[in-house]
Every structure is written in structure tokens, then in C-alpha cells.
Amino acid sequence: MYLTEYHHHTDNSFDSKARMEDVCAEAVKRGIDEICFTEHFSVNPNLPTYGHLDFEQYFSQIHHVQDKYRGRLVIKAGIELCEPHLMKDEYKQALQELELDFILGSVHNINEIKLRKYMGDKKPFEVYHDYFTEVYKLVSEADIDVIAHLDLMKRYAMESKGNYQFDDFNEILEAILRKAVERGIGIEINTSGISNMKVNEPFPTQSILKLYKSLGGEILTIGSDSHRVETVGSNLDEALKMAKAAGFRYIHTFKKRKVHGWPLQI
Numbered sequence: 001m002y003l004t005e006y007h008h009h010t011d012n013s014f015d016s017k018a019r020m021e022d023v024c025a026e027a028v029k030r031g032i033d034e035i036c037f038t039e040h041f042s043v044n045p046n047l048p049t050y051g052h053l054d055f056e057q058y059f060s061q062i063h064h065v066q067d068k069y070r071g072r073l074v075i076k077a078g079i080e081l082c083e084p085h086l087m088k089d090e091y092k093q094a095l096q097e098l099e100l101d102f103i104l105g106s107v108h109n110i111n112e113i114k115l116r117k118y119m120g121d122k123k124p125f126e127v128y129h130d131y132f133t134e135v136y137k138l139v140s141e142a143d144i145d146v147i148a149h150l151d152l153m154k155r156y157a158m159e160s161k162g163n164y165q166f167d168d169f170n171e172i173l174e175a176i177l178r179k180a181v182e183r184g185i186g187i188e189i190n191t192s193g194i195s196n197m198k199v200n201e202p203f204p205t206q207s208i209l210k211l212y213k214s215l216g217g218e219i220l221t222i223g224s225d226s227h228r229v230e231t232v233g234s235n236l237d238e239a240l241k242m243a244k245a246a247g248f249r250y251i252h253t254f255k256k257r258k259v260h261g262w263p264l265q266i
Contacts, residue, residue: 001240002262004253005035005233006078007104007148007190007223012061013040014052016227020061023229024069030233034074034253036102037062038148038223042082043090046112049082055098076254078102080148083109083134085141092143102254104188105144107134107152116156124161125168128153132172139179145254146221147180149190149203158198166207177212186219186252186259187212189242191235192226202239209246219252219259240266 009016010023020037027035039058042049062077069075077100084091084105095103110118110130119127131153139147149155154163166173180187189209193199209220220243224234243251243264250261 001265002034002251003032003233003236004222004251004262005032005224005236006102006146006221006253007038007080007188007225008035008232009039009080009225009227010037010061012037012053012058013227014049015040018227018229020065021068023232024065024073024075026229026232028069028073032073032233032236034076035232036076036078036223036254038078038080038102038104040082041079041094043087043094044082044112047082047109048114049108059099076101078104078254080104080106081142081144082106083138084144085138088141088143099256101256102146103144103257104146104148105138105142106148107131107138110134115153119157119161124157124164127157127161128164128169129172132169132176136172136176136179139176139183139185144185145257145259146186146188146219147176148188149192149225150176150187150208151204155193155196155199155203166205173208174211174215177208177215177217180212181216184219186221187217188221188223189239190223190225191239192224194235194238195231202235202242206242206246209242209248213247218248218250218261220248220250221252237266240264
């Protein structure tokens with residue numbers, strides 16, 4: 001089985017202190033075959049992800065570890081964009097000269113307000129509906145390869161608002177996933193919620209995985225969304241079992257934004 005880690009952050013992201021070389025060393029120890037670093041980036045100066053990522057430094061580190069771990073670990077250069085359906089011209093200009101293998105698209109803010117703060121005193125249905133509506137805009141308009149942590153809002157809402165019920169949002173979730181299939185955009189199994197005691201489940205749920213597959217969706221990546229060295233590839237086995245149970249036959253990787261499927265053998 002070809003083991004992949006397709007969502008990991010280092011100190012090139014504003015919220016991580018992990019050194020890329022240390023992450024690669026740990027990935028090799030854990031038997032991971034391919035890793036893609038997906039550093040946070042935004043062109044919006046009003047967001048916390050703005051201004052931290054130094055692309056010259058990032059690609060210098062990528063090239064260094066690619067050389068050092070050649071033959072032991074395949075290393076790809078990726079990025080996680082905040083609300084890339086907004087300020088599209090600015091994103092295009094910022095990224096057009098970069099040799100990126102993979103682009104994740106995220107919704108971390110609504111109306112330039114962090115999800116945690118956006119909830120405020122809103123009712124649970126409104127909180128989740130507004131979030132999924134923004135994800136629909138993302139998948140409809142952004143130049144991305146995969147939607148990151150599709151139901152991320154539950155990370156922030158679980159404690160005060162509770163979890164959402166899949167049946168309550170079936171219509172908009174189906175619209176999101178149909179649009180993803182139509183545009184050739186994948187989804188990920190993001191395992192960071194599994195070890196979060198408040199969430200205790202991945203992003204997204206098994207129901208969403210099955211719906212995406214039933215609509216013709218095939219492009220699936222797996223990532224820990226780790227910001228630390230010691231959690232690279234965390235809960236990878238559980239994610240692979242989820243993928244198989246949902247009917248997927250391949251796990252995907254990217255090179256220069258071209259997708260490649262690896263047989264799911266567990």
C-alpha cells in the first residue's frame with residue numbers, strides 16, 4: 001500500500017513551529033511514501049494567514065529535503081489557500097509563477113471573520129448553513145484541486161452549538177459535491193478531528209464520503225492537517241478504512257497539479 005500524507009504544515013505557516021526536515025525524518029520512520037506540505041496562504045491583508053509565507057524560503061526548503069530524502073520519501077510542494085474564491089485576480093497573480101504540485105482550498109473565515117468568532121449568538125442551523133454556503137461558493141469559483149476539511153465548522157461549533165445533522169444539510173452538501181465532481185475537484189479525509197476530544201470524528205463524515213462517491217466523485221486525498229512533527233500521518237489507517245468502506249478504490253496524489261491514483265489495498 002502506497003501511504004500518503006497530503007495535508008501538513010511547517011513553520012512556513014503562521015500557526016506551526018515544525019521544521020520541514022524533522023517532519024520528513026518522522027514520515028520516513030512511519031513508513032509514509034509521499035508527503036505534500038500545504039502551507040497556509042492568503043492574499044487578504046485582513047486575515048491572519050497574510051504575510052507569513054516566504055515563498056523563496058519555502059521552495060528552498062522543499063528542494064533541500066527532496067534532495068536529502070530522494071529514494072526514501074517523495075516530497076511535494078503544496079499550499080492551502082484561505083477563501084480562494086475571493087480576490088481571485090490577486091491569487092492568480094501571486095501564484096502564477098510558482099511550481100506548485102497541489103492546491104487545497106479552505107473556508108476559515110466568513111466575511112473576513114474567523115469561524116469561531118462568526119458563530120456568535122447565531123442558531124446552530126444558521127452557523128452551519130452559512131458555512132456550507134461559503135464552501136459552495138469556494139467549490140464553484142476557486143482554482144483548487146481539493147476541498148480541505150469540508151465540514152470544518154464543527155471543530156469550532158461542536159462545544160457550544162453541537163454537531164450538525166447530515167440530513168438537515170443534504171441539499172447543500174449534494175450541491176457542493178456535484179459541483180466538485182463537475183469541476184474535477186476532489187475532497188480529503190482530514191484526520192485532525194479524530195484526535196480532537198471535542199470533535200472525535202474526521203473531516204468530513206462517512207456520510208459525505210459516500211455521497212461524493214455516489215455522485216461520481218473519485219479524487220480523494222488523505223491528510224493529518226498536522227502542525228507538529230510527532231503527528232505526521234496520524235490516524236492514517238483509520239482514514240484508509242473509511243475510504244474503503246465508502247467504496248473508493250484509489251487514493252490520489254498530485255504532481256504539477258496533475259492527479260494520480262494509487263490502488264487502495266488494505
